Amino acid sequence: MAKAEAYQWEFKARFRRHAFGWKSQPAITRIKQAVAELKKVAKRQPEIAAEGAVVFLERVSPALERVDSSSGTIGTAVNNAIAELVPLIASAPAAAEVRKAWLERLWAAYQDDDIPYIEWLGDHWGALCASKEVASAWADRLMDTVRMAWSAEPGLRGFFTGTTNCLSALVAAERYDDVLALLELAPNKMWHYRQYGVKALSANGQKVEAIRYAEDSRGLNDSPVAIARACEEVLLSAGLTDEAYRRYGLTANQGGTYLATFRAVAKKYPHMLAGQILADLVTTTPGDEGKWFAAAKDAGLYDDALALARRTPCDPRTLTRAARDYAEQQPAFAVGAGLLALYWLVQGYGYEITSADVWDAYRATLAAAERHGSAADVTERIRKLVASEGAGERFVTKVLGRELRL
Numbered sequence: 001m002a003k004a005e006a007y008q009w010e011f012k013a014r015f016r017r018h019a020f021g022w023k024s025q026p027a028i029t030r031i032k033q034a035v036a037e038l039k040k041v042a043k044r045q046p047e048i049a050a051e052g053a054v055v056f057l058e059r060v061s062p063a064l065e066r067v068d069s070s071s072g073t074i075g076t077a078v079n080n081a082i083a084e085l086v087p088l089i090a091s092a093p094a095a096a097e098v099r100k101a102w103l104e105r106l107w108a109a110y111q112d113d114d115i116p117y118i119e120w121l122g123d124h125w126g127a128l129c130a131s132k133e134v135a136s137a138w139a140d141r142l143m144d145t146v147r148m149a150w151s152a153e154p155g156l157r158g159f160f161t162g163t164t165n166c167l168s169a170l171v172a173a174e175r176y177d178d179v180l181a182l183l184e185l186a187p188n189k190m191w192h193y194r195q196y197g198v199k200a201l202s203a204n205g206q207k208v209e210a211i212r213y214a215e216d217s218r219g220l221n222d223s224p225v226a227i228a229r230a231c232e233e234v235l236l237s238a239g240l241t242d243e244a245y246r247r248y249g250l251t252a253n254q255g256g257t258y259l260a261t262f263r264a265v266a267k268k269y270p271h272m273l274a275g276q277i278l279a280d281l282v283t284t285t286p287g288d289e290g291k292w293f294a295a296a297k298d299a300g301l302y303d304d305a306l307a308l309a310r311r312t313p314c315d316p317r318t319l320t321r322a323a324r325d326y327a328e329q330q331p332a333f334a335v336g337a338g339l340l341a342l343y344w345l346v347q348g349y350g351y352e353i354t355s356a357d358v359w360d361a362y363r364a365t366l367a368a369a370e371r372h373g374s375a376a377d378v379t380e381r382i383r384k385l386v387a388s389e390g391a392g393e394r395f396v397t398k399v400l401g402r403e404l405r406l
Contacts, residue, residue: 005051007052010033011037011038011056014063015030015034015059017062017065018066020063020064020067022066022068023067023068024073024077027067031078034081035056035080039088047092047093047098050089054102054105054106056085057082057085057109058105058108060078061112061115061117065114069117074117078117079120082121086124086128087127089128090128099130100134103134106121110165122163122168125138125165125166125172127172132172132173135172135173136169138166138169139173142166142169143170143178143182145162147185148160150182150185150187157187164192166182167182167183170182170200171199174203179199179200180201183196189219190221191217191223194214194217198213198214199230202234207237215227215231224251225251228248231247232248232249245269249268250280250281257294258281258292258295259298262277262299263295263298265277265281274299278296281295290310291314292308293305293322296308302332302333305322306337309337309340310340313344313347314349315344316341316345316349316361317357319337319338319340320341320357320360320364323337323365323367323368324367324368327364331368335368338368339378339385342358345357346386346396353395355399358399362400362403366378382404386404
């Protein structure tokens, strides 16, 4: 163990208390560099890497105390680091005493995490224990305090930071009845805790009960996406793929963009036709059909993409990029996308549109039309389109009017 503790980590000098100012991006970069360094060492020296991961988790919160966390990006970066480092620590071939020391150090860092940044570590506590026996011992250590925190007596009741650690350890120890019994004491139905009841029931082979337990967790403080993901996982583990898709697949795989959501669903359910997935997703966002344009394009559903962009507004810049990028391989689609870009510009849509955006749409459309062999027809369609621009600022007409002789 002395060898692991003596290893010279580059990240250690960068993660001192108050090492970072208020800007989050430098800290995010350093976090990613630290994780990359740890993973590189783990390929050949897993125990040393695990020791380094513990050091990083001890240092990361104090180092970030002054960083502006309002956007959530720094918290996401730390959570991503935890997700990558927990398996590294859990799988390391460490002696029992070494792992015991790691857990004690992580517990101390977790208790001192005032911001907090490493609170997600509690959800991984069972994995960090690396054995049922260790997990069970930690559960026994924490259960009495959880019971007190959830006591019906106002004088005893309070918040305990180790509650998720305890529940995670109980699941890892396969003490499923204890999980459910403890959750019965909770004063409120909080999904953050009740997810462990779902895990316990599912791991115990009680799939139907697990779904029912999850659905019963919906309320003012629920997380619809998280609940859907848990239910989807239960059904997939039971081999009920079609039911998982039908009941939860579209909600469980929400991404940051419409395109990301489509890709996530398509990846999870490769047996489903892309057109069917797209059609199902479109029905979940009535009035936003045009926003699925990029997803349809990405799937090669070019006619569907244009049809969606005609129904409701679509970002003109997205349509212009499609016109430019697909002029060679799909000229008819590119022409359609370009004309729609100009149409929505004429209708006044787009965020902080400039004359450059109008010219980009116009030139990309004409270039695609040249490739398609329909330049004269498309030019006339553009002229009529711009001429139809309503009263008011008539921004597109001002930009292209002389070019189109309007």
